[in-house]
Amino acid sequence: MAADGYRWIPDQHGAWAMLAVPFLAGTFLAPHPGPEHVLLLAAWLLGYAAVFHAQQWLRLRARGLRSAARHGRPAVVLGAAAATAGLPLVLLNPWLLIAGAAAAPFVAVNTRYAVRGRERALVNGLVAVVPACGMLLVAARLGGADPAATWRPALACLLYFAGTVPYVKTMIRERRSPAHRCGSVAHHAVALAVASALSPCLAPLFTICLVRAAALPGRGLRPPVVGAVELALSAALLTTLLLTLKASCRRC
Known part of the structure; x- marks a missing residue:
């Protein structure tokens, strides 16, 4: 049973920080975080898990593999649970339907790649980052934040998590690819410039990201070490956003 339960949890370990950090930033940058955010978090995580299993079911079924069946039940059950958590929120906040519709094209692209x-x-990977970081705007709006005041932290999240996609590839699957390494370093250099313009307080973190993108590939670091570094940087991003941008995100 424990093993079966574990299979219900998506094994995309790198996705969890991307799901959590923008959500938490949006929640605690808002002037009025509350119980609705608990329901939103449940719907968000359950919905992600349901979509993951649905995509795997489609991928395996397209190849005629019987192993597709093991993803059917989790997709249905988790999807129903996500809907149960999300329905009260939508009834109280109909604008969430617009947010969902905005995310749908990105989910469709990810589904096509999965199939x-x-x-x-x-x-x-880059497409998946967009709705994940967009959740910052949703969580902040649900807590009463002015949407015009939350684009900077959302963009900071987008810059960071978009950079993790090519960087992680240079550390694992594309560790011998000079093109991927150059692309990763170029992205981080641009991200540093943009983040510094958003807030000088973001510059130290994005400088560290640039240095790690330039210096760590080719060092032979094991995946758990790579993951630990990214987890620490994700936590640093969340802390920086909450400490430096909170005042600007409060409604006047």
Whole structure:
């Protein structure tokens, strides 16, 4: 039973920080975080898990593999649970339907890549980052924040998590690719410039990100170490956003 329960949890370990950090930043940057955010978090995580299993079911079924069946039940049960958590929120906040509709094209692109067995593609990873970081705007709006005041932390999250996609590839699957390494370093250099313009307080963190993108590939670090570094940087991003941008995100 424990093993079966574990299989219900998506094994995309790198996705969890991307799901959590923008949500938490939006929640605690808002002037009035509250119980609705608990329901939103439940719907968000359950919905992610349901979509993951649905995509895997489609991918395996397209290849005629019987192993697709093991993803059917989790997709249905988790999807129903996500809907149960989300329905009260939508009834109280109909604008959430617009947020969902805005995320739908990105989910559709990710689903297409999954069906084709190309979940690891660079573009697919970058596409997935957009709705995840958009959750910051949703959580902040639910807590009463002015949408015009939350674009800076959302963009900071987008810059950081978009950078993790090519960087992680240079550390694992594309560790021998000079093109991927150059692309990763170029992204981080641009991200540093943009983040510094958003807030000088973001510059130290994005400088560290640039240094690690330039210096760590080729060092032979094991995946758990790579993951630990990214987890620490994700926590540093959340802390920086909450400490430096909170005042600007409060409604006047």
